[in-house]
Each structure stands twice: as structure tokens, then as C-alpha cells.
Amino acid sequence: MRNLTARSWLLSAPALTLFIVLLFIPLLMTFVLSLNSFDFYGGIGTDISLANYAEVLGDSYFYEIFGRTFAIALATTVICAIIGLPQAYFLYRMRPLWRSVMILIVLGPLLISVVVRTLGWAVLLGNKGVINNALINIGVIGQPIKMMYTSGGIVLALVHVMVPFMVLAVWAALQRLDPSIEAAAESLGARPFTIFSRIVLPQAIPGVLSGSLIVFSLSASAFATPAILGGRRVKVVATTVYDEFLNTLNWPLGAAIAMLLLVCVLVAMLAWNRLVERRYGEVFE
């Protein structure tokens, strides 16, 4: 038994070393950095204080950015759940041939760069973009609707980026569904909606919940999409950190903002996990 433990740790040692040196230590260094002072002439100081956190927490500008970030993440999550759940269910009921085509369409975009996909949305959403042009041409609207540089545009593009994760999570949950239960319900005269709401939905909910967790945490820390579609006008936490690090060069303040984001995301994830496990623990056994 001791032999197994020693061998297991030995096998994991190379990866463990890399993770400690390149993940654990840098995160610790970043935390320390967030406690340092910064001076535009003197650079990063060596003193330790919570001044950067006080600055972020005392400024309504940062509240607005954090609020916007989590509102965007929440909206993205809810929309992903609303369209991802039925999509996964229909996928589950499809004939194998069509299903593999549909899987390619739903999951394929996951493998295409977020930058490229967001570029597509920029072309679609611009004031002279595809959607506005089409709407003006058929006479629905006279003036272009502003979609670039809005939170709504960011949510739309984020849904596109994130919804495959939701479909995957729900689909994984539906795989555990026993088709004979549905068949039994049908033979007993249940309507499709009843079957969906009484049999499929309760089984799919854990998938929706775990998918929501992934979508929310990824959306809250998304960078490329808000940076391209929001620019400087609609800032989120990730783009703010980027600006602090690479434009303002106030690394300690940027590190403090990033640490707050990390804490918020981790707390949200743990709370969500606890909630899910308490209510649906037995489903995951």
C-alpha cells in the first residue's frame, strides 16, 4: 500500500513540480503584488498594505465594472440555460446520422478561436453591419440599432461562445436517462410536454446547474469578446485588469482587481456547488 502511494507520487512528481513553480508560486506572488504600493515615478514599492483593495472597494467606478461584469455573466448563463436545455434534449432524441451533423454544428465552434468568432459578431452587429443592413433593407427600421459597444452585444456573442458548454453538460446528464421510463410514460398516455416536464426535466436539471457553473465562471472572466465588442466604452473586470497592467502599468492595482475577481468567482462556484450537491447530490453519485 505504501509502495503504491510512493509510486503514485513519483509518477505525478514532474507535473506537480511544474504546477508548484508555475502556478502556485505565481499566484502567491500576484497576491503579494496586490498588497504593494505603486508610484507613477518610483514604480512598484515593497511595502505591504491593503491600500489597493481599499481603493477598488471605495470607488464607485470599480463597482460599476464589477456589477456590469457579473450582470453580463448572469444574463449569458440564463440565456445559455434557456436555449441549451431544449437543444440538448432535441439532440438526444435525434437520429444518429443527423445527430452527428448537429453535434458538429453545436460543438465545432468551440474549437474555433474566440477572437475569430468575435470578429464575426463585430461584422454582424456593427452600425453598418449585416444585421442592421438587412433590417434597414427590408424596411423594419429606419435607423441602425446600436449593438456594438453595448452590454447586449457582448451578451449575444458570449452566449455563442458559451452555449456549447451548456449543451455538453445537459447532454451528459441526459445520457443517464433510461429511455424505457419515457416509453413507459408514453404507453400510459402521457403527452410529450408531460413527459418532458415530469421525466426529462428533473433529470436534466443537474446538467443545467453544472453547465451554469461553467458558463458563469467563464463569462465572468471572459476577455476577448468584451475587449473587441465593448472596447474602452463597456469595460469589464478582465479588460480593466488588462488596461492596468499593459497601459497604465499600475500592476499592484491591477493585481488587486484580479484577486477580487478570483475571490468572487471562487466564492460563487463553491456556493453554487454546495447548493447543487445539497439538493441534487444523489444524482451525481
Place this chain on the structure above:
Amino acid sequence: MRQNGPFASVFMLAFAVFMLAPIVVVVGVAFTPEGFLEFPPSGLSLRWFYAILDNPDFIDAGWISLKLGVVAATLATVLAVPAALAIGRGFFFGREALQALFLSPLMVPTVVLGIAFLRLLSFMGLNGTFLGLVLCHAIIITPFILRLVLASVVGLDRSVEKAAISLGARNWTVFRRITLPAILPGIIGGWVLAFITSFDELTVTVFIVNPSTTTLPVRLFSHITQTTDPLVASISAVTILFTVVLMVVVDRLYGLDRLLIGEGKR
């Protein structure tokens, strides 16, 4: 099981349009003969594809991304396979903690990882170097490989290994002749997923490159944030083609749904 009704078909059609629209649009505008983005293009022209050849910085960035993806995915595989073998078989002290640690890059916001790597690399004097990029990418993509290899290790039939051992095979022989072939699909799938993740990575990379090691996503990103011209569309179209080819190959070899869902389903 009942088949999908008309509502389902309409819903899925709309869903497919939504998923494909931005990709089709990018590929479409790449063929414009004009000097600005228009969709649908007024004509078909390869003008902007030829223009890529006049922009060596994009070509260089593409090569860097390719090399980085191959080296980082290979390094991560070499690290993740033994760890997956250890974690996937048998319970030992610290097993859960190790697994959580190796999957933790998925939990930390990428922007936080980016600045943490920047802090460390500038401290070590490796900032902007290819080596620095490789090491950081290896960390980010290890979870993807670990999950897939772990799934195939858990699904492994141990009795064949035991039979080989009882017949006198040495550890290394058992690994090379039995274990490795059995988990090879998982390793290949993990490698490809890791390669694609590294090839597309932006948020972390943007913090740790310098002008001589700029990767393709970073180059595209900084170009797009300044101006959107058909050049970025044609370059994007080329990367989409590259990804689609890779996707078809993976689907044939391993199965795209298996790659993205994982055999163990969770």
C-alpha cells in the same frame, strides 16, 4: 423514443443558424474584392488571401502559434500521462488533492493566470521568451489532457495487465505493450484538444508575449482592436479551414463528441 416534432426542427434550425452565422460571415467577407468589410461580398476575389503573403508578421505569428501548440501540447502530455496513470488507478494518500491541483487551471480566471505568469516570468527574466510561453501554455492545457487520459485509464481492463505480469513481463513492457496502446486514443484526443486550446489561447498569452514571440491570436486581437479590415477576415478564414480539417481528422480518429464530452461522461 419519440422523434422530434416540427417545433424541434425549427428550433434546431435557428440554433444552427445562430452557431454558424459569425463563422460564415467571417469566411464570406474574406472573399470581398473591396477594401472594407462587406457581407455578402459584392464579388468573389482572392485579393485578401494574397494580401496575407504581404504581411509576414501574421505568417510569423502563425508559425509561432503552430510551434508553440505542438511543443506545449507534447510537454503537457508527457507530464499528464504518468499523473493520470497514478490518479486513475488505485487510491493513495493525496490523490484527490493532486487531481484537484492538476484541474485547477480551469477554475482560475484566465486573466488572473495571465498576470500571475507575467509576474513570475518577468521575475525570472523569461518574459516574452518562447520557453516562457511553452511552460505557461503547458499549465493551461494540462487539465484537458488529464481529463481525457484519465477517462481512458479508468476504463482500462486491468486483468490484461495482470495476466502480462503473471507471465513475467516487466513493468516497462507491460506499459509499452499493453497500457499505452489501450490509452493511446485518449492520449491522442487529449493532445489534439490541448494543441487547439494552445493554438487559440489569447487571454493568458496577451500578457506574456513580446513583439518577437507574438502568437497568431494575439496578433489578430491587437489588429482587430485597432482596425477591422478584410485582411483579418482572410486570416481568420484560413485558421477556420485549418481547424475544420483538424476537426474532421479528429472526428474520424477519435470522435468529436468523445473528445469534448470525455468517455466517462463527467
